[in-house]
Amino acid sequence: MKSLRATNKSERGRWPYLYLAPILIGLSVFTVGPVIVSLFLSLTHYEIGLAPHFVGAANYRDLLSSRLFWQVAGQTFYYAFIYVPVSIAVSLSLALLIEKKTRGLAFFRTVYFLPVVTSTVAAAIIWSWLYNGDVGLLNYLLSLIGITGPQWLRNPHWAMPAIALMSVWKNAGYNMMILLAGLSQIPTDYHEAARLDGASAFRRFRTITLPLISPVLFFVVVVTTIGAFQVFEQTYVMTNGGPGTSTLTLSYYIWQMAFEFFDLGRASALGYLFFLIVLVFTFVQFRARKRWVFQP
Amino acid sequence: MGLPAMKLIRYLLLGLAGAIILAPFLWMIATSLETPEALTVFPPRIIPSPPRFSNYADVFQQLPIGTFFFNSVKISLLGTIGELFAASLAAFAFARMEFRGKKWLFAIVISTMMIPFQVTMVPVYIIMRYLGWLDSHASLIVPHFFGGAFASGAFGVFLLRQFFESIPKELEDASRIDGASRFRFFLTILLPLSKPALAVLGLFVFMGIWNDLLSPVLFLSTEDKMPLTFGLAVLQTVQHNGRFDLLMAGTLIAVTPIILLYIFAQRFVSEAFLRSGVKG
Numbered sequence: 001m002k003s004l005r006a007t008n009k010s011e012r013g014r015w016p017y018l019y020l021a022p023i024l025i026g027l028s029v030f031t032v033g034p035v036i037v038s039l040f041l042s043l044t045h046y047e048i049g050l051a052p053h054f055v056g057a058a059n060y061r062d063l064l065s066s067r068l069f070w071q072v073a074g075q076t077f078y079y080a081f082i083y084v085p086v087s088i089a090v091s092l093s094l095a096l097l098i099e100k101k102t103r104g105l106a107f108f109r110t111v112y113f114l115p116v117v118t119s120t121v122a123a124a125i126i127w128s129w130l131y132n133g134d135v136g137l138l139n140y141l142l143s144l145i146g147i148t149g150p151q152w153l154r155n156p157h158w159a160m161p162a163i164a165l166m167s168v169w170k171n172a173g174y175n176m177m178i179l180l181a182g183l184s185q186i187p188t189d190y191h192e193a194a195r196l197d198g199a200s201a202f203r204r205f206r207t208i209t210l211p212l213i214s215p216v217l218f219f220v221v222v223v224t225t226i227g228a229f230q231v232f233e234q235t236y237v238m239t240n241g242g243p244g245t246s247t248l249t250l251s252y253y254i255w256q257m258a259f260e261f262f263d264l265g266r267a268s269a270l271g272y273l274f275f276l277i278v279l280v281f282t283f284v285q286f287r288a289r290k291r292w293v294f295q296p
Numbered sequence: 297m298g299l300p301a302m303k304l305i306r307y308l309l310l311g312l313a314g315a316i317i318l319a320p321f322l323w324m325i326a327t328s329l330e331t332p333e334a335l336t337v338f339p340p341r342i343i344p345s346p347p348r349f350s351n352y353a354d355v356f357q358q359l360p361i362g363t364f365f366f367n368s369v370k371i372s373l374l375g376t377i378g379e380l381f382a383a384s385l386a387a388f389a390f391a392r393m394e395f396r397g398k399k400w401l402f403a404i405v406i407s408t409m410m411i412p413f414q415v416t417m418v419p420v421y422i423i424m425r426y427l428g429w430l431d432s433h434a435s436l437i438v439p440h441f442f443g444g445a446f447a448s449g450a451f452g453v454f455l456l457r458q459f460f461e462s463i464p465k466e467l468e469d470a471s472r473i474d475g476a477s478r479f480r481f482f483l484t485i486l487l488p489l490s491k492p493a494l495a496v497l498g499l500f501v502f503m504g505i506w507n508d509l510l511s512p513v514l515f516l517s518t519e520d521k522m523p524l525t526f527g528l529a530v531l532q533t534v535q536h537n538g539r540f541d542l543l544m545a546g547t548l549i550a551v552t553p554i555i556l557l558y559i560f561a562q563r564f565v566s567e568a569f570l571r572s573g574v575k576g
Contacts, residue, residue, distance in 0.1 A: 015478070016398075019389035022382040023405065023449055026442025031408045034419035041418060048425070097310055104310075110562050111314045114321070117558040119507035121525040122551045125532050126320045129327060129540055135338045137323050143339070169317065177569040184570065230412060233509045237529050254414050259514075264418050271415040278412060 042269035047262050059269035068245065069253075069270075073277070075160065076249045080228035082164040088220060090168055091175035096209075099183045109180070113173040120170060124237035127166040128153060153239055156246035163234045163247060171227075175220050182216030183209070211294035218293045222285050229278050250274045328352075328545035335540050348541070355545040363520055364527035365549065371436045371523055372505040378440030379501045380494060383452030386443075388482050390453065391460035392468065406454060408447040413510060420445050424515055435515035436505075436523075445511060448504060452497050459493035460486065496568045499561050506554055524550040 017024075042059055046052035063069045098108050115123060130137050133151030142149040152162040186209065194204045210217075232251035235241055241248035241256070248256075254274060258267035327335065329347035334340075355361050389395070390402050429435035435445075443449025463486065471481045487494070512526040519527065528546055558565065 016389040016393040016395040019385045019393070020401070022441060023386040023443040023453060024401075026382065026439065026444065026449060027405060027408055027447065029423065029442070030420055030439060030445045031411055031416055031447045032404075034416035034423070035411060037419040037422075038415055048422075094313060097306065097313065106562075106566075108310050108314060109566065110559065112317055113558070113562070113565070114555060115317060117503055117507075117554050118551050119509070119525050119554070121507070121509050121529050122547045123320075125528060125543060125547050126324045128532065129544065130320055130323060135336060135340050137319075137340060140339050169320065173317075177566070181570045226412075230414070236509065236513070237532060240533075251414055254417070258418050258421070264422075268415075268418050271412075271418065274414045275412060 038268045038271055041265050042272050044265045045263075046265040046268075048264065052265065055265070059266045060273070063266065063269060063273060068248075069273075071245065072248045072250055072253045075247065076229055076231070076251075079160055079164055079231055079249060080225060082161055083167050083228045083231075084221065084224050086164070087168040087172050088175060088217070088224060090172040091220070092179055092217075094172060094176045095179035095183055096205075099180065109177075112176055115170045116173040118170070120233040121237055123166060123170045124234050127162075127169075128238050131162055154243055156243050159239055159243060159247045163231075163238055166238070167228075167231070167234060171224075175224060178220055179213065179216060182213050186212045214292060214294045218285075218289060222282060225281060225285065226278055229274070229281070250277070324544045324548055327540055328542075328548050330541050332539060332541055351541050351545045352549075355542045355549070359531060359542060359546055360519060360527065361524075361546050361549055364522055364524045367433070367521060367527075368506055368523040368525075368550075371433060372502050374437045375440040375505040376498050376502045378437065378442075379444060379449055379452055380498055382441055382443045383449050383497065384456055384487065384490075384494070385482075386449075386453045387456035387460055388486065391457045392465075402457075405450050409450045411447060413446045416446065417510075417514065421514055430515055431517045431521060433521065436511055440501075440505070448501070452501065455497055456490065456493055459490055463489055492564070495561070496564050499557065499564065500568075502557070503554055 041052060043054060043056060044052035045055050045059075094112055098105050098112075131152035133139060133149065133154060136149075136152075138152070139149035150158045152158050190208050190212075191204055194208060199207070230251055231249050232255065235247050235249055235252045236255075239247045241252050250270070251274070254267050254270045257263050257270055326342065326344055328351055329344040329349065330341070330351075331344075331348055334344070386405070390398065424430050424435045427434075429438070439445035440449075443453075467485060467489075468478075468481055471485055472478070476484070506523075507525060509525045509529060512523050513529070516522055516526060519530070522530070524546075528543070528550060531543060531546065
């Protein structure tokens, strides 16, 4: 055994780096490098084919003083503000519904997860059709209970909530799976003891399930919020940021700036502002953690 | 006494949720079997009668769905192989070797998962342009052999490292005593033993590439290069007034392989969630 350890040691040198080479090259070229280059570009005026020229903080200054930037940031928050609570409430409800050892559990779990494996593009196309204001299924169902539905995606007031609702349908199954895993960790005797003491189902949920699931819930809230800020594909397929600029989100705006207006410097600055916003939000959530997450 | 009633309510709610979740899929199927004329009428017909199966022949004739499909298969398969290659090699080094800066390197690899694409998108586009890979499948495939253009590989490294660590060290010692090289051990013993982990990772990576819109939209421009996601997104804007029947048939063709794959492998998916969720 000793000699074996010795040969291991002599092999220490460069071999590990050979195994790591692909991923390290990839991360340098496609992630770490671009993060640095993009910071540099954000301080320049740059269009493809021309040499970038340094403009200092002008891109940031212009963005922060433009009405559209704040409108777009506000709309992104608005989307997250609808999407995050609704989707987590739905995910948790679904998880609680199938948590117990019910017959057909695997069936329901599979069905609820189907939208997750469906591409956002496919989901967005299907929902654009459902949302069709003239002959769509949604407005037909609403008409059955006497409501005349709006032109969902063509109405500046309804387009964003409609996109958020589609995203809830698309993604709820994902968080449901994570919450299910969390729920399965709660010892059943806690609930049984409480039931013997006469605690109602609601009381048991509030005093046992919720505190014990809160660390998982925290993780879900953080990740879902980051995901919500990144919303891109939905607006790309369903509205192109319209009508007008009413569903323009930060990600889509960065995209537009770079690949429709070809202002790569400003797009990079926008990318960094976006990153900063996400970091600040995540930081705040970690700070608020103690307030509501149960620590044994 | 209240128990059977509670149970009934639970099943009703489970069924209701299932119906709401399935409804858009069913509506897609119904629409894909309609005549174009029937789709302009309000109230809409719920069940197409008679169902027009010829839409599925038309969709291949009138739209380049066959090309899109082939592109999706090609990009997703090759990309998945690439990512399994890069991630398993790196995970092996992190799980089984000692070297300088290991902890730091691992931390860096994992933390790249937090970098949003919005920050790296522009330079990555410039790199692809510089390499001459714009509007070619190389831009969508080759990066996966290096862990992906948008740091997707880090997740695979993390997942496989955990699995590799769970395989007893004695196995490696034994194979080394028999004179096998380290790489041979990796290739002929460790990888075959890791089939379940590789399958789960492969499944997630394949779905991720198949469903991805960002990279194709970023790098491709001609129609005959597009995968299903991009192709359908373009058709959706072009076809806006009319032929929703064909668009829905195309969408159904796009989602069916991935849904079948998921249904076959759903046991693995649930297990993966359970295992990764333990630590919360």
